[in-house]
Amino acid sequence: MRIKVTDINDSCLDLYYRKKENQLFKHTEYENGVFMAESSLVIHRALDAGYQPLSFLIVENEYSNYQDVFDRCDSDITIYKVSEEIFQQLKGFILLKGILGCFLRNQKENLSQLLNQSKRIVVLENLQNPTNVGAIFRNAAALFCDAVLLTDDCADPLYKRSIRVSMGNVFNIPWTYVNKKEYIQLLKENGYKIVSFALRDDSVDIEDEALNQEEKLAIIMGSEGYGLEKETIDQSDYVVKIAMNPEVDSLNVASASGIALWQLCKKNRK
Numbered sequence: 001m002r003i004k005v006t007d008i009n010d011s012c013l014d015l016y017y018r019k020k021e022n023q024l025f026k027h028t029e030y031e032n033g034v035f036m037a038e039s040s041l042v043i044h045r046a047l048d049a050g051y052q053p054l055s056f057l058i059v060e061n062e063y064s065n066y067q068d069v070f071d072r073c074d075s076d077i078t079i080y081k082v083s084e085e086i087f088q089q090l091k092g093f094i095l096l097k098g099i100l101g102c103f104l105r106n107q108k109e110n111l112s113q114l115l116n117q118s119k120r121i122v123v124l125e126n127l128q129n130p131t132n133v134g135a136i137f138r139n140a141a142a143l144f145c146d147a148v149l150l151t152d153d154c155a156d157p158l159y160k161r162s163i164r165v166s167m168g169n170v171f172n173i174p175w176t177y178v179n180k181k182e183y184i185q186l187l188k189e190n191g192y193k194i195v196s197f198a199l200r201d202d203s204v205d206i207e208d209e210a211l212n213q214e215e216k217l218a219i220i221m222g223s224e225g226y227g228l229e230k231e232t233i234d235q236s237d238y239v240v241k242i243a244m245n246p247e248v249d250s251l252n253v254a255s256a257s258g259i260a261l262w263q264l265c266k267k268n269r270k
Contacts, residue, residue, distance in 0.1 A: 004060060004081045008089060012080065015102050016057050016090065021159050025105075032105040035158040037168070040069055043101045045168030047072050050106070055080060057100045059087045066099050105158065109147075109176040115190040118146035118174075119216050120265045122257065123183065125232060126223040130155040134165030135254035136221065141169035143261040144268035148175040149183065149218075184235045192218040195264065196228050196236040197256060199249075203241040206263050211238050217264055221257050 005013060015024065015034065025033045034054060037046045047053070047069075055078040058066060063079070070077065090100065115121075122140050127133055133155045140148050148157075154177075155162060157170045178186070184194055193214045204211060211217075220236070222228030227250075233239055242251065242259050251259075 001076050002063070002079045002081060005086070006083070008082075008086050013057070013082075015055075016080075016100060021156065025156055025158070030104055032107055034102055034104055035163070036160050037101045037103055038099075038160060038164055040066060040099060042163055042168040043069055043099065044072075045171045046101070046103055049171035051103045051171065053077060054102045054104060056102070057082065057087070057090075059084050059098045062098050069099070069101075109174050111149075111176055111178065111186075114147050114174050114176060115187070115192075120145050120261075120268050121147045121149060121192070121218050122261065123149045123151075123178070123187075123218055123220045124154050125151050125180070125220055125228060127154045127221065127253065129224055130159040130161040131165050132224060132252070132254045133157055133159075134162035134170065136257045137162070137166040137173065137175070138169045139254070139258045139261050141166075141172045143258070144265045145173065145219075145261050146268065148173055149178045150175065151180040151183065152177050153180065184232065187218045190216075192216045193237040194235060195219045195238045195240055195260075196233045197221065197240050197242070197260060198228060198233050199241055200233070200239055203239040206240050206242055206260065208238070208240075211240065212264065212266065219257075219260055219264055221253050221260070224253055 003012065008017060024035055027033045037043045053073055057080045060081040060083060070079065122136065122145050124133065124136060137148060137157060150157070157175060163170055187194060193216065195211070195217050220228060220232060242256060244251065
């Protein structure tokens with residue numbers, strides 16, 4: 001169903017123009033909330049992962065450019081068409097490339113099942129920058145990590161920026177939230193060795209043989225400003241550091257995750 005919209009204040013565009021991301025997350029009309037997916041590539045990956053689209057917003061006269069997207073949806077899917085001028089009033093429109101999709105969020109992954117099925121997981125603790133969250137998801141999907149866990153003070157992986165930076169790879173790896181105060185004990189009860197990254201004298205090298213041969217690893221990445229909390233480090237089975245130039249005090253958390261996952265997920269590559 002194609003609907004031409006000529007007034008940006010039309011209520012049918014509320015989800016696209018007037019709702020903030022946290023309002024989409026907690027949208028009361030939909031049980032699990034909704035999210036926005038930008039670009040044909042990301043929308044295809046959301047569809048591949050089984051997410052259900054509610055509607056699409058496109059620049060008028062560009063329907064044929066996205067025929068392959070619409071062919072994958074129900075024939076009555078709502079497609080809002082607007083002028084280039086209206087479309088350009090979208091926040092970040094330069095990156096959108098002419099199409100935006102509104103999708104229903106899926107139910108959260110079953111945590112117990114996820115832990116039972118995984119060998120290598122990454123846990124994000126208090127990461128509040130959507131760019132870093134998206135980059136780590138992309139690394140995790142690319143480097144054979146089995147799943148991602150996030151404490152509930154992290155940025156939402158389904159924020160538009162997180163999805164965009166991940167290139168849609170937030171849809172390609174299982175993830176869910178965990179209780180910040182309880183997750184380490186839960187991981188240990190499920191057979192995981194806890195791996196924290198910190199610049200400490202008692203740390204081991206990332207290539208440590210015993211570390212890399214562990215059956216199940218939970219790789220914990222800390223906040224952008226302060227790193228991991230001391231309590232988390234103190235409960236770890238391994239404190240690990242990445243060897244680097246001593247004149248540089250630290251790595252960006254997303255960059256560190258790429259190095260960590262490349263090394264510690266080698267068993268999964270086999």
